[in-house]
Amino acid sequence: MRLDSTVDALDETGADVDVTFRDGEHARYDLVIGADGVHSRVRHLTFPEIGEEEYVGQVCWRAVAPRPPEVTEYLMYHGAGSKVGLVAISAEQVYLYMLQNVPEPPERRGGDRRDELRAALAEYGGSVPQVAATLEPGAEVRRLTSLLVPAPWHRGRAVLIGDAAHATTPHISYGLGIAVEDGLVLTEELVAHGSTAAALNAFSDRRFERARMVVENSVQLSKWEQDPHADMAAYGALIGRTLGALTAPI
Ligand SMILES: Cc1cc2nc3c(=O)[nH]c(=O)nc-3n(C[C@H](O)[C@H](O)[C@H](O)COP(=O)(O)OP(=O)(O)OC[C@H]3O[C@@H](n4cnc5c(N)ncnc54)[C@H](O)[C@@H]3O)c2cc1C
Structure with a gap:
């Protein structure tokens, strides 16, 4: 555990990732998990083409x-x-x-x-x-704000979870829910697969559609709230459908 620190650079070596910390120290890891929120430094380093939320x-x-x-x-x-x-x-x-x-x-x-x-x-x-x-x-x-990184959410041995991969408005009140689910599913897939690449592909396959639904439906609800002519029956129905879909197993 390193407190009051952050990551300056990630270098894939083929077998692992060489991480440079803010204080100039280095360490090597099998896997880097970017769970660092909507302004994720790991996302900026790994997916530089993805803009801000x-x-x-x-x-x-x-x-x-x-x-x-x-x-x-x-x-x-x-x-x-x-x-x-x-x-x-x-x-x-x-x-x-x-x-x-x-x-x-x-x-x-x-x-x-x-x-x-x-x-x-x-x-x-x-x-x-x-x-x-x-x-x-x-x-x-x-x-x-909202942001959805296209799948897969990993490059090499660095993977994004939570708001780093999918930040949502709170209209479904489930941003933290999908962040916690990511952690559980990533753990399951890493335990289930011998290869990190297979585990990370399986992780995104299981997570993308559910996160997309929460992010995109939340943005739609926000748009309707800002539209005086919005069909509020459709608004209620979308909340119902989304919450219903979220009861499916992860
Ligand atoms: C107004 C509002 C209301 C919300 N209401 C709900 C709700 O009712 N229900 C719900 O489920 N969700 C809600 N959410 C969403 C929820 O807060 C997020 O989805 C959730 O916090 C995401 O968790 P996370 O761990 O991915 O990111 P975060 O909670 O943002 O945690 C990221 C962590 O990484 C650390 N960090 C960031 N950058 C670095 C760095 N460079 N180096 C080291 N550490 C770093 C941060 O300090 C932080 O501790 C709401 C969000 C907002 C804005």
């Missing part, structure tokens, strides 16, 4: 607050150009998210964004005003 026209505000007693599971509210979810995450706390249509990608800024979030929540009723008034520090806003 694409902004989809929405942002997600996120915050935590004390739980009002009536919020016992999941409440959703629809506003003009945004929607809000309240999710009870413990007896004491509620998670609030707001998906908001913002055509141009907003500039990235850190810091506590509670005041802006409260202003954006002003149109909402129900339990939202109470939650808005008691937001805990640390409210943030994230751009929603």
Whole structure:
């Protein structure tokens, strides 16, 4: 385990991969797994032709607050150009998210964004005003983006998993789900095959279609949320079909 470090270069030797770390040290490995998220350094090194993730026209505000007693599971509210979810995450706390249509990608800024979030929540009723008034520090806003690397997700002895290979908007709430599944399936295939190349091909074969479905259907849902003339019956049906398909064995 190396903390506070990253990978500078990957060199295939034929039998293994020579990895150069940021501090200049080298080490050799049988396999490099790029599980380093949407801005994956391993992807940039291994698939340099793949560009950055694409902004989809929405942002997600996120915050935590004390739980009002009536919020016992999941409440959703629809506003003009945004929607809000309240999710009870413990007896004491509620998670609030707001998906908001913002055509141009907003500039990235850190810091506590509670005041802006409260202003954006002003149109909402129900339990939202109470939650808005008691937001805990640390409210943030994230751009929603997507990216799908074509299969196979390996070159030589370097393979991508999770958001590094397939970053999705949260419309199906399953980006982390497919990331964790990747780890399980990759392990199974490495155990099942004598050859790394065969295992990595089998891994992408099992994973690509499921990840494509989550990424592309999530982007479609995002588009419909930004289209005032969208057929919301089709929107609901796509969520149902996608969640149904996700119950299939991996
Ligand atoms: C607003 C929002 C809401 C979401 N809601 C849901 C949801 O409800 N349900 C769901 O299933 N998914 C959700 N997701 C998606 C989910 O967060 C991701 O799909 C998931 O975190 C991907 O996991 P990962 O391990 O592939 O990448 P990450 O979680 O991004 O982890 C990558 C790790 O690699 C590290 N790293 C990055 N670069 C380097 C480097 N160069 N060197 C070393 N380490 C590095 C990072 O520090 C990080 O720890 C949401 C995403 C967003 C943006």
